[in-house]
Structure formats: structure tokens, C-alpha cells
Amino acid sequence: MDFEKITFINADGQELSGRLELPVNKQPHNYVLFAHCFTCTKNFSATKNISRALTNEGFGVLRFDFTGLGDSEGDFENTNFSGNVEDLVCAANWLRDHKQAPTLLVGHSLGGAAVIFAKEQLPNVKAVVTIAAPSNPTHVKNLLKSNIEEIEEQGEATVNLAGRDFKIKKQFLDDLETKSLPQIVSKLNAALLVLHSPQDTTVGIINAEEIYKSAKHPKSFITLDGANHLLMEKEESTYIGKVIAGWSSRYLDIKQETFVVNSTHQVVASLDAESGFTTQLKLGNHYSQADEPKTVGGKDLGPTPYDLVSGGLSACTAMTIQMYAKRKKWHVSNVEVHTSYSRDHAIDCETCEADDMKIDTFKREIKLEGELDDKQIKRLLQIADKCPVHKTLHSKTQVITTLIE
Known part of the structure; x- marks a missing residue:
């Protein structure tokens, strides 16, 4: 994953701070604009996890701090819901002018209402x-209910939300009263996905029902069973990002790029300092990730590097066998190849007690299904040793390393 720190100017001339995250090849097939929850920031954990799950699937994601929050200029006390919507439009215009107009909007909590x-x-x-x-945006009043009377009488009040103090002015409440979300949803000229947890005690599941019923097709609903409102579990928010990527692919034009820009390589790996061993990959036209097991300090979010090498050998073996069988017009309904990697003593080792005599060893087992006699099976096992990856592993190879400036 790669990222750019960006700034843009909102409707009031204030500078807002954003973070544009890109897939490993730096060529997103689509751009996403993300709106964080009420009083949160672009660096809120759920926002980060959802965004990174999307970049892992080839999206570029812009997340930013609304006016008066995080690293953005302005006073939160002078903002309102309409201002958040204006901030989103300004962010989208920045993407349009500097990259590509966003085709997908994602919003969490009040940010969800704002993107609509x-x-x-x-x-x-x-x-x-x-x-x-x-x-309905007026739901925010439920979070402020103990201060509503003071805000109405004094024109403002200091409210503690999630352990932080925020000054809320009456104009914020007045602005919420002018917004009718069901009316806007009914005219939404876009596909809609509603994600909500039935256990959400902050914004009840009835809200999802009202949004869904108000919208026209195409629309979808996915329950986030067991999740809390702020999506504090990393597995939960990462899952949400993957779901959004899969769902939206039906409605977006996803163009696959064969190679990385300014590169002739088919495979690219990218690892941030904060990501541990979790490495983002672009393998040809496909996105994936590698990791290490939890027992060695990884997060086990992807195959290990040697799993990937073993996978290449297994896949190439199966392809080679099927290709040969089809050419011979032999019926092989399925080829199953099991491969594991380890460092073992050589079979013909004479000094096996020495640790430096161990060699890289791939143990491969092949299962063939079909109408085959013993002679055909024996020949196909011979052909397995002729697969290109097998030959590469046995050949003299070289790795030429250069620095990309």
C-alpha cells in the first residue's frame, strides 16, 4: 500500500487534511471517498481498516478530517451537518481534478447520512x-440529549463525546432539522448497500430498515451480526471493507492493469512500517497479501512467502498435467497437488549430521481422478517433473536487484 498526504480547501476557504491510500501498483481501478463517523477523524481505527481492505482490492481511498477535526483547519463548534456534506463535495472535486472522480462513497454513522x-x-x-x-441526521440529538436544554437556552454547550469535549452550537441542531434523509434516499441515483448491526445500541437497526425501505433498487442489506457501533474489532472492519469491494464490483467499471506503472514486473510487494509482516501484493492482474503465522509475530492474514512459492509449484504442476492429458485425449477429471516446504537433509547425504547439509525441500503429492491406466498414471507423474516452475526450482537461477529512484 502507498499513500499521499493531501490538503484541499473547503467552501469556507479552510484547509482540510486528507490521506489518499493507493493499492500496491499505485493504479486504482476506482476511487472511493470515505466519510468518518461523528467527531471521529480520518485515523479512526475502523476507518483505517475499511480503507485498507479496499486498497487491497485495487481501490484508491481518500479519507479526510472534516472541518474542525483532526488535522483540518476550522472550529468544530461552527460546523454543522450541511458543512460536512460540503466538505465531502470539495474532497470529491479534489479527486476529480487531481486523480479521477470518485465512483464509490462510503460513510460510517453520521458520515453515512452525509454521503447520501x-x-x-x-x-x-x-x-x-x-x-x-x-x-435521519437528527438522531445525533440522542447523543446530546443531556445537553439539549442548555444548547437551546444558552445557544451552545460543551458536550463530552467518547472522552473528548466538543462545543455544540444551536445552529448545529437547527441545521439537522432541515434534513430529510428518506426523501433524499428515495431519489438516490446509485446502487445502495446498507450495513448495520442488530446489536448496535447507539444507532438502532430500525434505522437501516428505514433507509433500505426508502431506497429504490438496486439496493442491498447486509447484517453485521455481533458488531458494535464503532466497529472496534479489526476483523469486523476488515471484513466490511472486503464485502464492500465485492458488492461494488457489480456496479463499477473495474479495469485491470497488466503491469505496474513505470515497471515491467508482473509482481509487486509493498510493506508499511506499521503493518508488521502483512505485505500487500499485486500478482499480475490480481491483488493479494502475504503474512507470517502468529507464532512468529505475524497476523496470519495471508499465505507465507514459502506458501506462495509452494502454491506456484502446485498450480503449475496441475496445469501441466491437465494440458498434457488434453493433448493426449486422456480423461483426467481432476488434478489435486499437495505441496509443503521445509529444509531437510539431502536424500543422498553422506554427512547428514551437519546442519549446513540441509537443503530446500518441496514435498509434493499428486492425486489424479479420471479414467487412467497404470501406464498413463506413470507418464503423468513424469510430466509433473517437467512443469516450468519445477524446472525453475531445479535450474541455476539469479536475482538481479536494483534500486528504484
Whole structure:
């Protein structure tokens, strides 16, 4: 994964801070604009995890701090819901002018309501996703209920939310009253995905029902059973990102790039300092990731490097056998190849007690299904040793390393 720190100017001339995350090949097939939850920031854990799951699937994701939050300029006390929507439109315009207009909007909590309103001004958006979103922005009043009277009487009040103090002015509440989300959803000219947990005690599941019922098709609903409102479990938010990527692929134009820009290599790996061993990969036209087991400090979020090498040998073996069988017109309904890697003593080793006599060993077992006699089976096992990856592993190879400036 790669990223760019970006800034853009909002409607009031204030500088907002954003982070544009890119897939490993730096060539997103689509751009996503992400709206964080009320009083959160672009670096909130769920926001980061969902964004990175999307970049792992080839998306570019722009997440930013709304006015007065995080690293963005402005005073939060002078903002309102309409201002958040304007911030989203300005962010989308920055993407349009510097990269490519976003085609997917994703919003968490109040950010989910904001992306629905922002869609009206963003004709290039083809799909919208809400996560734990209220069906009416006035739901925010429930978070402020102990201070509502003071805000109404004094014009403002200091409210503690998630351990932080925020000054909320009456104009914020007044602005919420002017917004009718069901009416906007009913005119939404985009595919809609509603994600919500039935155990959400902050924004009840009834909100998802109201949003879904108000929308026209195409629309989808996925329950986040067991999740809390803030999606604090990394596995939960990562799952959400993967779901969004899969769902949206039906509605977006996803063009695959064969090679990385300014590169002739088919495979690229990218690892951030903060990611441990979890390495993002682009393998030809496909995105994946590698990792190490938890027992050695990894997160076990992907195959190990040697798993990938073993996978290459297994896949190549199966392809080679099937290709040969088809050419001979032999019926092989299935080829199953099991491969494992280890460092073992050579079979013909005379000094096996020495550790430096161990060699890289791939143990391969092949299962053949079909109408084959013993002679054909014996020949196919011989052909397995002729697969290109097998030959590469047995040949004298070289790795030429250069620095990319």
C-alpha cells in the first residue's frame, strides 16, 4: 500500500487534511471517498481498516478530517451537518481534478447520512455504502440529549463525546432539522448497500430498515451480526471493507492493469512500517497479501512467502498435467497437488549430521481422478517433473536487484 498526504480547501476557504491510500501498483481501478463517523477523524481505527481492505482490492481511498477535526483547519463548534456534506463535495472535486472522480462513497454513522446527501452533487458516483448510519441526521440529538436544554437556552454547550469535549452550537441542531434523509434516499441515483448491526445500541437497526425501505433498487442489506457501533474489532472492519469491494464490483467499471506503472514486473510487494509482516501484493492482474503465522509475530492474514512459492509449484504442476492429458485425449477429471516446504537433509547425504547439509525441500503429492491406466498414471507423474516452475526450482537461477529512484 502507498499513500499521499493531501490538503484541499473547503467552501469556507479552510484547509482540510486528507490521506489518499493507493493499492500496491499505485493504479486504482476506482476511487472511493470515505466519510468518518461523528467527531471521529480520518485515523479512526475502523476507518483505517475499511480503507485498507479496499486498497487491497485495487481501490484508491481518500479519507479526510472534516472541518474542525483532526488535522483540518476550522472550529468544530461552527460546523454543522450541511458543512460536512460540503466538505465531502470539495474532497470529491479534489479527486476529480487531481486523480479521477470518485465512483464509490462510503460513510460510517453520521458520515453515512452525509454521503447520501453528497451524492446529489456528485454525478460520477455509481454506488453508495452506509455503515451503521442513522435514517435521519437528527438522531445525533440522542447523543446530546443531556445537553439539549442548555444548547437551546444558552445557544451552545460543551458536550463530552467518547472522552473528548466538543462545543455544540444551536445552529448545529437547527441545521439537522432541515434534513430529510428518506426523501433524499428515495431519489438516490446509485446502487445502495446498507450495513448495520442488530446489536448496535447507539444507532438502532430500525434505522437501516428505514433507509433500505426508502431506497429504490438496486439496493442491498447486509447484517453485521455481533458488531458494535464503532466497529472496534479489526476483523469486523476488515471484513466490511472486503464485502464492500465485492458488492461494488457489480456496479463499477473495474479495469485491470497488466503491469505496474513505470515497471515491467508482473509482481509487486509493498510493506508499511506499521503493518508488521502483512505485505500487500499485486500478482499480475490480481491483488493479494502475504503474512507470517502468529507464532512468529505475524497476523496470519495471508499465505507465507514459502506458501506462495509452494502454491506456484502446485498450480503449475496441475496445469501441466491437465494440458498434457488434453493433448493426449486422456480423461483426467481432476488434478489435486499437495505441496509443503521445509529444509531437510539431502536424500543422498553422506554427512547428514551437519546442519549446513540441509537443503530446500518441496514435498509434493499428486492425486489424479479420471479414467487412467497404470501406464498413463506413470507418464503423468513424469510430466509433473517437467512443469516450468519445477524446472525453475531445479535450474541455476539469479536475482538481479536494483534500486528504484
